[in-house]
Amino acid sequence: MRLFFTILVGLCLVTGCDNQDNSTQLISNENFLIIAHRGASAFAPEHTMIAYEIAHQAEVDYIEIDLQMTKDGVLVAMHDEKVDRTTDGTGLVKEYTLQELKQLNAGKWFNEEYPGLANREFENEQVPTLEEIFLHFGDEVNYYIELKSPRIYEGMEEKLLALLKKYDLIREGQDLPKVIVESFNEDSLTNFHALEPTLPLIQLFSFKEKAALSHSDYKRLQAYASGIGVNLKSVDQDFIHDAQLNGLQVHLYSLKNEIDIKNAFHLDANGVFVDSPILSELILKEES
Ligand code: G3P
Numbered sequence: 001m002r003l004f005f006t007i008l009v010g011l012c013l014v015t016g017c018d019n020q021d022n023s024t025q026l027i028s029n030e031n032f033l034i035i036a037h038r039g040a041s042a043f044a045p046e047h048t049m050i051a052y053e054i055a056h057q058a059e060v061d062y063i064e065i066d067l068q069m070t071k072d073g074v075l076v077a078m079h080d081e082k083v084d085r086t087t088d089g090t091g092l093v094k095e096y097t098l099q100e101l102k103q104l105n106a107g108k109w110f111n112e113e114y115p116g117l118a119n120r121e122f123e124n125e126q127v128p129t130l131e132e133i134f135l136h137f138g139d140e141v142n143y144y145i146e147l148k149s150p151r152i153y154e155g156m157e158e159k160l161l162a163l164l165k166k167y168d169l170i171r172e173g174q175d176l177p178k179v180i181v182e183s184f185n186e187d188s189l190t191n192f193h194a195l196e197p198t199l200p201l202i203q204l205f206s207f208k209e210k211a212a213l214s215h216s217d218y219k220r221l222q223a224y225a226s227g228i229g230v231n232l233k234s235v236d237q238d239f240i241h242d243a244q245l246n247g248l249q250v251h252l253y254s255l256k257n258e259i260d261i262k263n264a265f266h267l268d269a270n271g272v273f274v275d276s277p278i279l280s281e282l283i284l285k286e287e288s
């Protein structure tokens with residue numbers, strides 16, 4: 001089935017199927033991408049160096065990093081706008097300077113919430129900056145980076161681009177792009193595309209019911225996005241094939257268990273955000 005669909009998409013690209021004129025196809029369709037959601041977040045506190053390190057050891061295709069920004073304009077890895085859930089502090093990230101944010105413990109909460117997975121070492125974890133992550137992993141991993149709350153952080157796209165340039169992470173023509181940027185915010189992605197058109201962008205959607213995109217949605221997306229990231233529960237195979245025939249990859253989030261991972265693979269998605277990369281690799285080896 002997968003081979004058949006890859007051939008179909010390939011033929012469409014050669015012969016011209018409806019609406020597939022997407023000049024932003026910057027990710028090869030050859031690979032099924034395993035993206036470690038917030039690092040290996042099933043095993044370690046999300047968005048910490050140790051969570052990314054476990055994902056790296058599991059040889060995932062990408063580590064996923066959600067970005068927030070401090071009061072003094074530093075990009076840091078965190079999912080929520082507030083520090084409350086994943087540190088021992090309270091309040092908004094944007095009200096902390098980096099120095100203040102670094103005083104917070106980013107691992108204790110995990111040990112308290114998941115005593116069966118608790119590890120003393122997690123309690124040494126701080127909130128990492130994006131720059132620290134780049135310095136730590138360099139070229140050894142690929143980065144899938146989410147502009148998380150761009151409407152509250154002015155200049156976030158420019159800051160991300162400056163760091164990508166500083167660490168020479170913008171590469172064209174590779175089988176797996178070194179960096180993919182994602183966001184729920186369309187304005188942020190179109191802004192990013194205008195700044196740097198060679199980086200693949202993924203538009204995120206969270207559909208409450210059945211996923212659906214119109215002809216005009218596809219036209220708009222084709223102008224800046226290489227794909228879409230969609231919540232697994234909202235999609236069926238027709239939706240995924242339709243998006244692919246419109247020149248967009250489909251990456252599904254967030255997969256929690258074996259059933260989710262098998263479903264996503266058989267739906268012909270192009271990639272998955274998984275909390276448990278080790279389990280995912282095992283299942284996908286069996287299924288393919
Ligand atoms: O980025 C894909 C997925 O991570 C979106 O959900 O809330 O985990 O960032 P969230």
Ligand code: CA
Nearest residue numbers: 064065066146
């Ligand atoms: Ca995310």
